[in-house]
Amino acid sequence: MTGDAHHLLPSATPVTLIGVDGRAVRDELPDDAALLRALQGLITARRLNEQAYALVRQGRLAVYPSSHGQEACQVGAAQVLGDGDWLFPTYRDTAAIAERGVDPVEALSLLKGDWHCGYDPHEHKVAPHTTPLATQLPHAVGVAHAARLKGERTVVMALCGDGGTSEGDFHEALNFAAVLKAPVVFFLQNNEYAISVPLSRQTAAPSLAYKGIGYGIRSERVDGNDVAAVLAVLTDAVNRARAGEGPQLVEAHTYRMQAHTNADDATRYRTDDEVAAWVERDPIVRLEKHLRDRGLLTDDSLAEMRAAAEKTAEHMRDGINRDVEPDPHDLFAYVYAEPTTQLREQGAQA
């Protein structure tokens, strides 16, 4: 029973396909089209992060937890999914939500303060972004298990941060998934921090991916700033889950380049030097360089990509700057399928 246990352990070092210098480290790269699509995703995601940040400064968004620096994970998580698959994001994953097709203006409704979830989760099969840490993970397992019972070949991509792995729900979700053989890919964005708390105070594990074997879940580690590697590792995980091999765990090693949110002061707990060291590992620079070196990217095609990203930014500005007064009656209309007598009375007073 335990002879073959070691295949559940991750590689001793994170999988990298394209190095910091833009050079391929291994042969098994995603194909050119995939890499170009990834670059467009990265550029749009970065622009989305910047635009959201600007909107916070202008007072149009209350708060924004940025995935700046983690765009390879955001894009990878969305791009490896098929139409019938589901994405379960956290509050930091607006870029992944948008990459999946949700209107970013709707996705930012929570942070604008209009409504808790501004999009229809069923439309793009994207769950509401979840704030209570790790609580989305059992939901992801439930969606996957229901799909299996219905005979659908759905795979569920469930996102979680390094901090979130400490919660009981992380543990329970992974265990349920493994026992039920639910087709879930648990994708951990280890960005080294949970607000101010560094990874070393979050876990004493060799790395988060070593948690998988304790559930009987095959696990892998990947350089989270190398979108090629993220795509390759996640694609493999999605394929295995879809093929009935059960849940998969992937840990991406990445870094939260900005403060937790604009309300946070990161200087209290980390040095500028530490942050600077990650600048050179930027996921976009790396892929751009790689594609240029291989002649797959020109100034023109890059400009086109940037223009597309700018369109998204413009759409965000327009949408977020437009004030839609939320309807007070909404407060009472959706608590239950039918408002109770009491809610009708209360709604009439309000």
Added chain:
Amino acid sequence: MTGDAHHLLPSATPVTLIGVDGRAVRDELPDDAALLRALQGLITARRLNEQAYALVRQGRLAVYPSSHGQEACQVGAAQVLGDGDWLFPTYRDTAAIAERGVDPVEALSLLKGDWHCGYDPHEHKVAPHTTPLATQLPHAVGVAHAARLKGERTVVMALCGDGGTSEGDFHEALNFAAVLKAPVVFFLQNNEYAISVPLSRQTAAPSLAYKGIGYGIRSERVDGNDVAAVLAVLTDAVNRARAGEGPQLVEAHTYRMQAHTNADDATRYRTDDEVAAWVERDPIVRLEKHLRDRGLLTDDSLAEMRAAAEKTAEHMRDGINRDVEPDPHDLFAYVYAEPTTQLREQGAQA
């Protein structure tokens, strides 16, 4: 960081020192005195289990979750501890509580219905036996961490079942212990069942001990029906914890020989054959045979041990059969250090 991760993994098979036939499998046995003390412990624990079971049939105890078959774990967990150490038991660990020195009559107060916890936890450093699964584990970590802060060399032995490992609190406790380097030995009695649910529906892990590495906790597996092995492995774990190596995880492979409690009907979910296969692995038979073969045990000394166990049983019968009417005022006296005005009013009515 991950190069030396594999030392955290358990042995591929459980550590056994004395085989089912009573023969030593390895050389590193506990010394003779320790083995004789263990045998006395086993015999007393078995007698305690039988007596409690009889008291249930006679209607003197409401319910009894027996550790019949798991006595090697019960005795081992208690005997490896020093006076300053703590034991955190579950509802199934009355025999371990008694082996630690608590009066079994007081320990059975919960099951008799007199009061929730019948003993003073500080007296023998034994926490109240805990019913909500795995919730005692963070307490154990807290006691250990407080001891460390106070500069005391306490080790905490925290017991948990296979079912309990699925709870979020198991995860959180192990993680806190590892990060805080708290001197806790997490001792899992894997008895193959959580009420009716077999291990295969509880986890897909190669074995429960493989959960340790995900926290950075060194882990080991032991034949839970071989008290020599249990003593050896737990002693090593206690020593490491005391030496500052941080928490340790030990999984004992054992079997719940009886139904979950007298209220349970095990025929609904397991076969007699399955149970029968474990009879020959009985921890007492094995050790008796070993000690006899080595000339360390005679009919006389065995009779003495049995007489000592019978004393315990007699004490239990006397104590449990004595009806102490619980004092209604106790209901209101201990909710707070000082009863509130309201509780005084309510107590006057009751």
Added chain:
Amino acid sequence: MTVHEKLSMGQALNRALRDAMAADPAVVVFGEDVGPLGGVFRITDGLTAEFGEDRCFDTPLAESGIVGVAVGMAMNGMRPVVEMQFDAFAYPAFEQIVSHVAKMRNRTRGKVSLPMVIRVPYAGGIGGVEHHCDSSEAYYAHTPGLHVVAPATPSDAYGLLREAIASPDPVVFLEPKKLYWSKEEVELSGRPAAGIGKAVVRREGTDATLIAYGPSVPVALEAAEVADREGRSLQVVDLRSIVPFDDETVCAAVRSTGRAVVVAEASGFASVSSEIVARVTERCFHSLAAPIRRVTGYDIPYPPPKLEHLHLPDVDRVLEAVDDLQWEDS
């Protein structure tokens, strides 16, 4: 076609599950020991055998996981019915219940509904040890977005559970475990009359109204019986549904007598019984001849078995409270 059968509440619940599973393949049952064992109270007895492992299955031992997985399954077209083994063992699922089960519909402006039922064998009176006897209804009733029901009879157990499973909203279904063995003729077929949200007058009476739900209903009825022999006519209202609350029936009852006593096992402070006193007083103040009294569990942890009789509302305590309602003739 309507069938009647004499069933205990436990059997009625089992039948409700079976009938619901037969009627709708989206209904799935899971939890701890609900499979081959049939649950520690046998409420799910035979379901795995009849419907297979996909429809009724044992899970790992983790309540937050159970409820969280149910949320996901409900998001994806199923109607999960999960069992919490005992009242206090639902607490690990509290965050899932309060932050997700109760809020998902509202969060998504109705786009995601969670048709799921959380069954909780609850309350005391069975000589159970710690953690097995909690009356936890207030925690759920205080949380907007949940329906909270508690049957007091086998018929209501059947009817309310069928309705709860059919409901588009999540229902916390509280099963008074001391009543599992109580028996009654139960109407089994056809969709039963709406019970969620509707209280019922269990006994007519003119002098005062006893308001009760779940395990306290039989206590109230017995008290009314005794009072009757002593010449006092007590009306008994069974709430059945705590949320939604049936103000109409309850207030009409209290107005008709002018006096009321609320009977509930849970500790009284900040409880459902507080709410009943508050809302009925707000609405019926000038019909009241005396302040509404409460007979509840004390504000103490649930007692050990040998002392639970002191804690639980009983006929004497109810009748003392009735005596206390400032009768003119005393």
Added chain:
Amino acid sequence: MTVHEKLSMGQALNRALRDAMAADPAVVVFGEDVGPLGGVFRITDGLTAEFGEDRCFDTPLAESGIVGVAVGMAMNGMRPVVEMQFDAFAYPAFEQIVSHVAKMRNRTRGKVSLPMVIRVPYAGGIGGVEHHCDSSEAYYAHTPGLHVVAPATPSDAYGLLREAIASPDPVVFLEPKKLYWSKEEVELSGRPAAGIGKAVVRREGTDATLIAYGPSVPVALEAAEVADREGRSLQVVDLRSIVPFDDETVCAAVRSTGRAVVVAEASGFASVSSEIVARVTERCFHSLAAPIRRVTGYDIPYPPPKLEHLHLPDVDRVLEAVDDLQWEDS
């Protein structure tokens, strides 16, 4: 020697922690981000620097673990003060709080006491998103074995927190986060007069009594101010302590005016405000000229920021409720 200083409530809480840590080496502070960051509200600012990592430290991100570890530390001679980052993030710790924190002393007949404080930044009014604005007091107040307090002023914040830390019993310490920045002269040294269990009349008045606690006290005071200009004299009682409840002060106040309105942010159903209405009515029925009114949050999940003003009790809603108290002259 007594020192006065002008402090915000946040600063007063910080001072209370510092002074308690300096006075007793058994006091330890831990939780998420309470170390170098000083907590997301900076309530623990500077404690790690001043007292070292052993006395104030960051933990892994797991609330049940935080509370459970605190239980163990309290069992072994420490006085842990733990921070739950926001109200809704205490729910994962619910089982630990209800089944252990609240019950350990009773379980062991007083042999094991748990002198620990669970600090919860709570309630709304700061434009926070979902899960950051819950008024969760009812869950704790309904659970016997816990003390539950909520300061409304910087002075009470200091005094009550010192007292909570010194208490042999576990205290759920609710910090109205919208008041963190409110300022006042605070008396800082010597042990402050007992506040846990004692309500205080914040404003004298003769026509009706407003009963409030925590974040609603300033609303009640402002309403009284406005009412005064309109010729109505409103008394304001600040509970400070929800459990134990100060029946004496509250009932004396209500009897003196004969009318009352309870103001609280939490949803009203089965809440602390229900309890206040119920117990005051039970005790003061014949002194009441009108039923006690409640102005509370609606029975809905906490609204998104742009709508929270509709949900929260405000001066207008309080005054409308006062107008509703069946005045003879209207």
